[in-house]
Amino acid sequence: MTDRILAGARPRLLLIGANGQVGWELRRTLACLGDVVAASLEGEYGPVIDLLDAGALTRLVRETKPDAIINAAAYTAVDKAETDRETARRINADAVGEMGGLAAELGVPVIHYSTDFVYSGTIGRAYTEDDTPDPINVYGETKLGGERALLESGAKALIFRTSWVYGARGANFLLTMRRLFQERDELRVVDDQIGSPTWSRMLAEITAQVLYRVIRGDLDLDEVGGLYNLTGAGEVSWYGFARAILEASGSASKLLPIPSSEYQAPAKRPMFSVLSNRRFEETFGLATPDWRVSLAQCLEELT
Ligand SMILES: NC(=O)C1=CN([C@@H]2O[C@H](COP(=O)(O)OP(=O)(O)OC[C@H]3O[C@@H](n4cnc5c(N)ncnc54)[C@H](OP(=O)(O)O)[C@@H]3O)[C@@H](O)[C@H]2O)C=CC1
Ligand SMILES: Cc1cn([C@H]2C[C@H](O)[C@@H](COP(=O)(O)OP(=O)(O)O[C@H]3O[C@@H](C)C(=O)[C@@H](O)[C@H]3O)O2)c(=O)[nH]c1=O
Numbered sequence: 001m002t003d004r005i006l007a008g009a010r011p012r013l014l015l016i017g018a019n020g021q022v023g024w025e026l027r028r029t030l031a032c033l034g035d036v037v038a039a040s041l042e043g044e045y046g047p048v049i050d051l052l053d054a055g056a057l058t059r060l061v062r063e064t065k066p067d068a069i070i071n072a073a074a075y076t077a078v079d080k081a082e083t084d085r086e087t088a089r090r091i092n093a094d095a096v097g098e099m100g101g102l103a104a105e106l107g108v109p110v111i112h113y114s115t116d117f118v119y120s121g122t123i124g125r126a127y128t129e130d131d132t133p134d135p136i137n138v139y140g141e142t143k144l145g146g147e148r149a150l151l152e153s154g155a156k157a158l159i160f161r162t163s164w165v166y167g168a169r170g171a172n173f174l175l176t177m178r179r180l181f182q183e184r185d186e187l188r189v190v191d192d193q194i195g196s197p198t199w200s201r202m203l204a205e206i207t208a209q210v211l212y213r214v215i216r217g218d219l220d221l222d223e224v225g226g227l228y229n230l231t232g233a234g235e236v237s238w239y240g241f242a243r244a245i246l247e248a249s250g251s252a253s254k255l256l257p258i259p260s261s262e263y264q265a266p267a268k269r270p271m272f273s274v275l276s277n278r279r280f281e282e283t284f285g286l287a288t289p290d291w292r293v294s295l296a297q298c299l300e301e302l303t
Helices: 021-032 056-064 085-106 138-152 173-183 200-216 238-249 278-284 291-302
Strands: 012-016 035-039 068-071 110-115 157-162 186-190 226-229 254-258
Touching: 012 021, 012 056, 021 035, 021 200, 056 085, 068 085, 068 200, 085 110, 085 138, 110 138, 110 200, 138 157, 138 226, 157 200, 173 186, 173 238, 173 291, 186 238, 200 278, 200 291, 226 278, 238 254, 238 291
Parallel strands: 012 035, 012 068, 068 110, 110 157, 157 226, 186 254
Antiparallel strands: none
16 A cells, blocks of 8 residues: 555556557546546547657656556557567567566556467466466567566566457457448358457456455555456357357358368467466455356447
8 A cells, every 4th residue: 555545545546558448448447446547549538658658658657656557558469460579579568567667666556467368279278377378479479578577577466367358349359240240241250269258347347346455455466466367257269259249239141160270360379278267266256257248248238
């Protein structure tokens, strides 16, 4: 707990990446916990922050003097990252390490997100936090770099490794499928990549529940800080996820399962990247809903 909070002030929460899928939900959810300084690339809801601008993060953090930093910014264009490694590395790894250093200087916690793509997807069972990462694409490599840089920075940090994030806004598989079902009579989707879809709102809400306890001093990150898997419960292929979206949409489009070999993309994707949430559940006493439950709730908003 910072001196400001001990003195009775409302926590000041610096949210970075406030206009992304998860960031947009966090801006609303975190408002219950304190005053949110919602920074983003274009400055839609607060200060502008470009993580590629050397010195900008330091200026923002020193000016804001936050009681906690929540980082939802990232380079998430998986295919583009293959030919834009340097930019992805600076945003996903270097800036995250810098954030950790600044948080350590102020003695405030950082919450950050990582991905199932730190794994190759060849282990054949749900990954635990003890499994050794072995990314097979540039995005995954740079996100792994960010995890390590943050853990080595000396900051009190929570890293939530999540997967297959979707929601009612932003660039995501749910919205892409809904658009394509309108535009095309037939759609082919890979049926041999398995993972766990995660609703951006659910992730934001569960983050807020944990952060509430951290800010109050009920959870000590010297004890429980570190890496946690945190995804929607259950597993499905992209095809299975698309089918659930199709069935809810009432579209007459035809949906065909295909093997990954028939879907050409610049970046390789893991074939089985289900993550076990057990460590998160046991540590924080919270469990995520099955992906079908969250999908239905998200779709209620879109209809
Ligand atoms: N999407 C997914 O399926 C998954 C995401 N994650 C992780 O979850 C977190 C949140 O992801 P999600 O919300 O889906 O991602 P989004 O791509 O929706 O949001 C990322 C945000 O980062 C911003 N950003 C990009 N470059 C910069 C920069 N140079 N400076 C400042 N901001 C920048 C983007 O701005 P702009 O929109 O203006 O480009 C965007 O608002 C990330 O850490 C991601 O790696 C983990 C697993 C799955
Ligand atoms: C649009 C489309 C995609 N696909 C396949 C391609 C890919 O294997 C899978 C998902 O495609 P997308 O490009 O939407 O998603 P992708 O960029 O692979 O999603 C990943 O994003 C990053 C940020 C993460 O961290 C991961 O957890 C994961 O969510 O579906 C089809 O088979 N048919 C289609 O028509």
